[in-house]
Amino acid sequence: MKAYDLSGMSVLVVDPNTFMRDILRELLDGLGVGQILGVKSIADATNRLAEYESIDLVLTELDLDTRDGVDLIRAIREHREQRIRMLPVLVITADTRMPRIVASRDAGATEFLAKPVSAEAIYKRLVQLIERPRPFVRVDDEYFGPDRRRQMREFMGGERRGGLPEAQPRA
Numbered sequence: 001m002k003a004y005d006l007s008g009m010s011v012l013v014v015d016p017n018t019f020m021r022d023i024l025r026e027l028l029d030g031l032g033v034g035q036i037l038g039v040k041s042i043a044d045a046t047n048r049l050a051e052y053e054s055i056d057l058v059l060t061e062l063d064l065d066t067r068d069g070v071d072l073i074r075a076i077r078e079h080r081e082q083r084i085r086m087l088p089v090l091v092i093t094a095d096t097r098m099p100r101i102v103a104s105r106d107a108g109a110t111e112f113l114a115k116p117v118s119a120e121a122i123y124k125r126l127v128q129l130i131e132r133p134r135p136f137v138r139v140d141d142e143y144f145g146p147d148r149r150r151q152m153r154e155f156m157g158g159e160r161r162g163g164l165p166e167a168q169p170r171a
Contacts, residue, residue: 004130010035010052014045014060014072015092020115024059024092027119031126041065042072049076049084057129062093062100069093070100070107077108077145085144086136088129092117108145110134 011033015021021038028036037052039045041064049055058076062069069091079085091104094115101112111125134146 004127006032006126007034009033009056009126010054011037011057011059012045012048012052012055013038014040014042014058014064014069016040016061016063016065020061024117024122027117027122028059030119031123042067042069042075045072046075049079049087053083055087057126058087058089059092060089062091062095062104070103073104073107073109088133088146090122090125090129092122105148106143108143110146 011028013021013024013028013036015024015038018040021040025036025038035054037048037055039048045058045060049058058072060069060072064072073089073091076084076087076089088110089108090111090113091109092113092115093100096114104112111128113121113125136145137147138144
């Protein structure tokens with residue numbers, strides 16, 4: 001795996017647990033991340049996003065004290081400022097129930113990691129964000145965020161939509 005200099009990177013960590021914020025700060029610092037801001041709530045996160053124009057990544061827990069982390073992801077994706085709307089959002093949570101994962105994905109989360117996390121796992125996700133950034137898509141008013149498709153493969157089979165006949169060449 002290629003080594004990256006992360007000293008120019010700025011990360012906002014959102015977690016209500018002070019101990020967890022400190023752990024994530026230490027892990028990110030150990031990876032060489034230049035600036036790490038820690039906050040405990042959505043209100044604090046939105047204030048920091050407005051104050052610091054240099055934030056490159058948001059790392060958030062889903063289970064926040066007064067509101068849901070999914071609300072934070074939605075607030076980021078619906079923000080009026082493009083620099084905030086387009087930020088990668090890495091969910092790091094102990095709540096790995098499938099409905100929670102799907103809700104965060106559908107709100108526009110970029111990546112997902114289950115706690116407990118390691119420096120290696122975080123680094124791999126950071127490398128993935130650098131080497132394979134996912135394009136952003138808008139689907140009507142239903143979704144805005146990173147393209148949720150992981151693999152872009154060409155379909156090699158016949159027509160898949162409910163019995164529609166295949167197109168016949170014209171004579």
